[in-house]
Amino acid sequence: MASKIKVPNSPEAGNSSAALSKEEIMRYSRHLIMPEVGMDGQLKLKQAKVLCIGTGGLGAPLGLYLAAAGVGRIGLVDFDKVDLTNLQRQILFDTNDIGRPKIEAATNRLRDLNPDIQIDTFETRLTSENALDILKDYDIVVDGTDNFPTRYLVNDACVILGKPNVYGSIFRFEGQITIFAYPGGPCYRCLYPEPPPPGLVPSCAEGGVLGVLPGIVGAIQAAETLKLIIGKGESLVGRLLLFDALAMRFRELKLRKNPECPVCGEYPTITKLIDYEEFCGIRGEESASPAQAVPEISPRELKSRLDRGDDLFILDVREPHEYQICNLDGHLIPLGELSRRVNELDSSREIVAHCRSGKRSAEAVEFLRSAGFRKVLNLKGGILAWSDEVDASVPKY
Amino acid sequence: MAVKVIIPTPLRPYAGKQESVEMEAGNVREALAGLTTRFGELKKHLYSDDGRLRSFVNVYVNDEDMRYLEKEETQLRDGDIVSIVPSIAGGARK
Numbered sequence: 001m002a003s004k005i006k007v008p009n010s011p012e013a014g015n016s017s018a019a020l021s022k023e024e025i026m027r028y029s030r031h032l033i034m035p036e037v038g039m040d041g042q043l044k045l046k047q048a049k050v051l052c053i054g055t056g057g058l059g060a061p062l063g064l065y066l067a068a069a070g071v072g073r074i075g076l077v078d079f080d081k082v083d084l085t086n087l088q089r090q091i092l093f094d095t096n097d098i099g100r101p102k103i104e105a106a107t108n109r110l111r112d113l114n115p116d117i118q119i120d121t122f123e124t125r126l127t128s129e130n131a132l133d134i135l136k137d138y139d140i141v142v143d144g145t146d147n148f149p150t151r152y153l154v155n156d157a158c159v160i161l162g163k164p165n166v167y168g169s170i171f172r173f174e175g176q177i178t179i180f181a182y183p184g185g186p187c188y189r190c191l192y193p194e195p196p197p198p199g200l201v202p203s204c205a206e207g208g209v210l211g212v213l214p215g216i217v218g219a220i221q222a223a224e225t226l227k228l229i230i231g232k233g234e235s236l237v238g239r240l241l242l243f244d245a246l247a248m249r250f251r252e253l254k255l256r257k258n259p260e261c262p263v264c265g266e267y268p269t270i271t272k273l274i275d276y277e278e279f280c281g282i283r284g285e286e287s288a289s290p291a292q293a294v295p296e297i298s299p300r301e302l303k304s305r306l307d308r309g310d311d312l313f314i315l316d317v318r319e320p321h322e323y324q325i326c327n328l329d330g331h332l333i334p335l336g337e338l339s340r341r342v343n344e345l346d347s348s349r350e351i352v353a354h355c356r357s358g359k360r361s362a363e364a365v366e367f368l369r370s371a372g373f374r375k376v377l378n379l380k381g382g383i384l385a386w387s388d389e390v391d392a393s394v395p396k397y
Numbered sequence: 398m399a400v401k402v403i404i405p406t407p408l409r410p411y412a413g414k415q416e417s418v419e420m421e422a423g424n425v426r427e428a429l430a431g432l433t434t435r436f437g438e439l440k441k442h443l444y445s446d447d448g449r450l451r452s453f454v455n456v457y458v459n460d461e462d463m464r465y466l467e468k469e470e471t472q473l474r475d476g477d478i479v480s481i482v483p484s485i486a487g488g489a490r491k
Binding site: 057147151169171172173191192193194195207209240242244247253255256340 | 405406407410411416437438451452453455457460461462464465480482483484485486487
């Protein structure tokens, strides 16, 4: 369903912002000389209000292109601070920004790029309490977040408010892009009624991401946003675009509106925002993976027991390429191979399992205990905590 | 029928790191069964404990969602491409 798109807002005659200054005409000349944009389109861009949720990997190219294109009002939502690991892909920030709130660094960068536009900042986590209030003033919402609860929250809020949600998500070298909640079109829940249970799908922190991938996906989100505003071309409404940077291949799948969708279907059962952490099976700060339940050992305790000469078998459940970055001289069995390589382990010995942060190894401990291993401990906080508390020469990643 | 099943990035670690698998299958159910027989680890990622396909995993035959065809009974023809498309959430990992 490659529907012809409608214009979410049109320039109002007599509005003082419905004109371009001489300098703006020069700035946007490469738009103005194209019939698909022209003066009409540029004025629509100037009057458009777009909310970018997240200013990270996807939000960076998105914010830059929307600001450069002259989108008159851009809202930014983020609560995070810039850190060193962001710079591999979050091109809004530079090394001097480390430690600064992302929203502040992003605003400065976008203002430098285009001083004529208005930037609204929301230095907060998007929640069920504040979402409708933050979203209501914008024409289009662009979802550049990184977690399932916020994805469902943004979707439901967009459906409730009737605002298109320009969606992009990424994993390693693969991206998905579409437009949800466009009037008459499908929403995120039509595609995925429920999120995966925590722990079953690796996060970007575990899975990694090719730095340029969010650049490509975020730029496609920007293109779709600009097209929605100027009302030209064929939008991604009803189409899921899949991009594989490794194969360098785009594919397209049909997206249908589900008549039984709980939020946008004929008889919706969700008519207001819910508790999305609970919906996604996440409670409190940490995910509800088995991490809390399994027996643990702290890095300091492990160090002193090793120094004492205790017989401990160190099991590393990370991937081989992670082992190359740093290791504790443990026996490597990636979590995904543990069930079929369990015979490599001696259940009579005391085993300490570890990974990067302690999450995968908690799963490993739980699995081993269910397989009859009695003396298995999880290294609390993983190799990251080992670096913090025991040996700072072990690099963190 | 000779079909190709495309495995998405998040599931490749459980499928011998393969991008796609060619196999003989008459319908979607057989194609997925063929896959989980070959790669046992995949099973818990595709199916819940009660044996139903997980709701965050969609299966497409060519460019059409099997939920709008005959679901797992959807017949396959030679050359069809079956895609497994799970939800991914990444964007701006903090």
